[in-house]
Amino acid sequence: MADVAARAGVSRALVSIVFRNQPGASEKTRQRVLRVADEIGYRPDSAARLLARGRSRTLGVMFAVQQTFHTNLIEGIYPEAERLGYEVLLSGVTPGRSEEKAVEALLSHRCEALLLLGSFAEPAFLEELGRRTVAVSVSRRVAHAHVDFVHSAEAKGVRQAMEHLLELGHRRIVHLDGGRGPGSAERRRAYRAAMRRHGLEAEARVVPGDHTEQSGIETGRLLLAERDQGRPLPTAVLAGNDRSATGLLMSLIRAGVEVPRDLSVVGYDDSHLSHLIPVGLTTVRQDAALMAEYAVRYAVERLENPGLQPREAVLEPKLVVRGTSGPVPGDAP
CATH class of the missing domain: 3.40.50.2300 (Response regulator)
Known part of the structure; x- marks a missing residue:
């Protein structure tokens, strides 16, 4: 500020008034101070000013x-x-x-x-x-x-997703778990509760995972390997979040599984990732x-x-x- 004041021919106090946008300087002086500051590359340090005030x-x-x-x-x-x-x-x-x-x-x-x-x-x-x-x-x-x-009200979001799948006729619905991820415990409990409420407790299955694409890829490989051994694919998967849902879709589509004709997938979050895949991901929006x-x-x-x-x-x-x-x-x- 002293450099600006010296070059502009004004006091340091007047420079301070200009930078704080306070009254006390003519418009001509204000413009001269700002022009000099720009010429020498000076920028007010707002962080230092705030710290000086505590x-x-x-x-x-x-x-x-x-x-x-x-x-x-x-x-x-x-x-x-x-x-x-x-x-x-x-x-x-x-x-x-x-x-x-x-x-x-x-x-x-x-x-x-x-x-x-x-x-x-x-x-x-x-x-x-x-x-x-x-x-x-x-x-x-x-x-x-x-x-x-x-x-968000995690349980409500899962109930909405489950009701959607159940109304579409799905009964073999698997939940791809989010592990220790935020909201995972609530989503897991809500999934089990929905399956119980509809008399599908025997069909309930939680696959361990986490909130990553790799978790979804590995779950897809697991389900496909079980299909090759004679166990039918689930008709729907409720994933712990959009990232794991996306990884699951990658595995399924690469193996020739048609989504949603052969298997439905629902994510959670409605992150920008859900808009990027070609068919658009059904998901619960937070x-x-x-x-x-x-x-x-x-x-x-x-x-x-x-x-x-x-x-x-x-x-x-x-x-x-x-x-x-x-x-x-x-x-x-």
Whole structure:
């Protein structure tokens, strides 16, 4: 700022007024200061200015690099944070970078609050983190942890998917499990409950897996190998998320199985991945934009009202029917 002031022939205080867009400088002086700043490549350091006031006004977002649904959430986080006057800093989790490391990186950069997308962390870690700072867990609920929670009504989403398949005549419905993934336990319970409710408990089958394409590919190979040994294919598979559903479709289509004529597939999330496959994936939509809005708003409201206790938002999911689900095959027993 001293360099700009010297070159523009004004005081440093006047430069500060211009950069803060405060009254006190003529339009001619304002334009001269801005032109000089542009000529010498000066940019105000907003982070330093905020820290000088004791605030960073930055929200840290921990996300899994390979999870497509997290990309959808991040797209919604940016505009809501900007609307409320906050910056966003991202820190990714990868197979070689733990959640703990991603979180500590955000805290070391003075993020005021953390948004945790699809955390796998132990409940004790979330509880301790929630006592250290304002934190919001998105897509995963942990009882009694001192953090805000934003997630969809998992059981309702699964019930919608199951009712859709059952109305199409399906009875041999397999669930490709999401393992320890966010929402997986609730989705697994809801699947079993739906099968019981319709007198199909004997047909219920949960295939272990996780929220990756590879899990879907391996499940497809398993079902095809069983078919070759005389066990009929299921007529439908409810996958734990869109990524595993996509991997399953890859295996089936490569083996000549026609979807949905021979077998129906339903995913979960309605991530942008579900729109990319040629026939379009039937899936349960989680409203990523609304989830992001709640997460940012909860974090900011607790930052600006320190006495506010953590809250929980449970959002309604919606089945989106596309091209991978259809009537049960006519020759299916």
